[in-house]
Amino acid sequence: MGFDKKILGIGAGYVGGPTMAMIAFKCPQHKVTVVDVNHDRIARWNSDKLPIYEPGLDEVVQTARGRNLFFSTDIEKGIKEHDIIFVSVNTPTKTFGDGAGMAADLQYWEKTARQISKYSDTDKIIVEKSTLPVRTAEALERILTASNRGVRFEVLSNPEFMAEGTAIRDLEEPDRILIGSRETEEGRSARDELVGIYTNWVSEERIITSNIWSSELSKLVSNAFLAQRISSINSISALCEKTEADVTEVARAVGMDSRIGPGFLNASIGFGGSCFQKDILNLVYLCRHYGLEDVADYWEGVVSINDYQKERFVHNMLSAMFNTLAGKKICLFGFAFKANTGDTRESPAIYVARRLFEEKAHVRITDPKALDNARIDLQDLSDQISYVEDPREAASGCDAIAVMTEWDMYRDLDYARIYRSMAKPAFVFDGRNILDHKGLFELGFNVYPTGKGALTHF
Numbered sequence: 001m002g003f004d005k006k007i008l009g010i011g012a013g014y015v016g017g018p019t020m021a022m023i024a025f026k027c028p029q030h031k032v033t034v035v036d037v038n039h040d041r042i043a044r045w046n047s048d049k050l051p052i053y054e055p056g057l058d059e060v061v062q063t064a065r066g067r068n069l070f071f072s073t074d075i076e077k078g079i080k081e082h083d084i085i086f087v088s089v090n091t092p093t094k095t096f097g098d099g100a101g102m103a104a105d106l107q108y109w110e111k112t113a114r115q116i117s118k119y120s121d122t123d124k125i126i127v128e129k130s131t132l133p134v135r136t137a138e139a140l141e142r143i144l145t146a147s148n149r150g151v152r153f154e155v156l157s158n159p160e161f162m163a164e165g166t167a168i169r170d171l172e173e174p175d176r177i178l179i180g181s182r183e184t185e186e187g188r189s190a191r192d193e194l195v196g197i198y199t200n201w202v203s204e205e206r207i208i209t210s211n212i213w214s215s216e217l218s219k220l221v222s223n224a225f226l227a228q229r230i231s232s233i234n235s236i237s238a239l240c241e242k243t244e245a246d247v248t249e250v251a252r253a254v255g256m257d258s259r260i261g262p263g264f265l266n267a268s269i270g271f272g273g274s275c276f277q278k279d280i281l282n283l284v285y286l287c288r289h290y291g292l293e294d295v296a297d298y299w300e301g302v303v304s305i306n307d308y309q310k311e312r313f314v315h316n317m318l319s320a321m322f323n324t325l326a327g328k329k330i331c332l333f334g335f336a337f338k339a340n341t342g343d344t345r346e347s348p349a350i351y352v353a354r355r356l357f358e359e360k361a362h363v364r365i366t367d368p369k370a371l372d373n374a375r376i377d378l379q380d381l382s383d384q385i386s387y388v389e390d391p392r393e394a395a396s397g398c399d400a401i402a403v404m405t406e407w408d409m410y411r412d413l414d415y416a417r418i419y420r421s422m423a424k425p426a427f428v429f430d431g432r433n434i435l436d437h438k439g440l441f442e443l444g445f446n447v448y449p450t451g452k453g454a455l456t457h458f
Helices: 016-026 039-045 057-064 075-081 107-119 136-145 167-172 185-198 212-243 247-255 276-289 293-320 348-358 371-377 391-395 415-421 437-443
Strands: 006-010 031-035 069-072 084-087 124-128 153-157 177-181 207-211 329-333 362-366 385-387 400-403 427-430 446-448
Touching (some): 016 069, 016 167, 031 039, 075 107, 084 185, 107 136, 124 185, 153 185, 212 276, 293 400, 348 371, 415 437
Parallel strands (some): 329 400, 362 385
8 A cells, every 4th residue: 555655753652652643543644653662662552552541542543553553663664764754752851960850861862863864865854742952953953964965854843732641632632733843945845744744633723833943942831831830829739728728719719810711720749740840940951051040940949849749748648647657558549640641750659659658658559550650660669668459458457548640530439438448547638639528527537638628537
């Protein structure tokens, strides 16, 4: 079967896998191949048990795989045979050297760029899909053209704005598609090719085009603004607990202001995931590089409030449970950084579990999708940590439940039965404010919501 275009995705993770699967699903006339150096990950993309969980992803992959969607570890062949290459490799925060703890670690991105330069023998369009610092495209162009073999590359910025847990819906019905290019005839022509792919299912009025630098910066700023809202309401949750205000009522009143809106105003234990903290710190590093110290301090404060919220959650547990957690059994309901994903990157639950371990508590962790990742995240800790799939079994014999992830299943458990199985007095610390606090209190629990007054029997 002949295909109109041959599209390659380098990187089969949380961004690359779903994005390329959706393109293949919506564009059966194009061949889409996803490559990755991780053989186990590719094997799972080719199996019935995909390496990541996203609602609706299984159906998309099963429809397109073998038809026009393929997964492979042969990166050299992929580069040679495809005309449009999406780069979705990992760009974590640096843990070493200059910019450690803030700047993006671009070693995997640079290695990929050099592979593209080495193996390309025809002109190609390169699409930045990974979240990258501003002006990375310029460095990419220098690497690609360094060999001077007569191959032309056009670099586009096409940042992803999908959220884990709703990735398939976000890809199928995006708020907007942003495509940045050089403002040259060749750049605009390459941009038009990518627009043509997306218009197979996205209306043109939702496709925004810009210069390449604006596109790169827009991704960082979007995540920074969303994280800022979360940190803002979380800072107010601490004040609510001191003043007997209810953070849910405050957020509702604030969110009804049309200038503000209700999104990202749910008080919680804090934000996690691969994007928010990494992108804000990247923005902080960028501001400091250009001497904008006050701007950098402002955005760094968003991360500081997030760290404060996680520590405050542990402190509240310690204070409520008679100032010692030693020997007590604490059950964490959820470990993923949000519901409907198995991703635990930067999950607040990691911090809480480690702090509880430091306090010599015995920690049980339950989560419908993230237990394997939890074991990896906490593999250095001792047998004071255990993992139980069934939340009812996990809570049995425990002194407290701490809700870490807003899984729907936790709303509807038989808490009367759970209460009978727990040590007394029994505590619930709701880090997501998803439970019926009054109902739990009436069952006998001592209930500590986030940003609301506690309900206790003391």
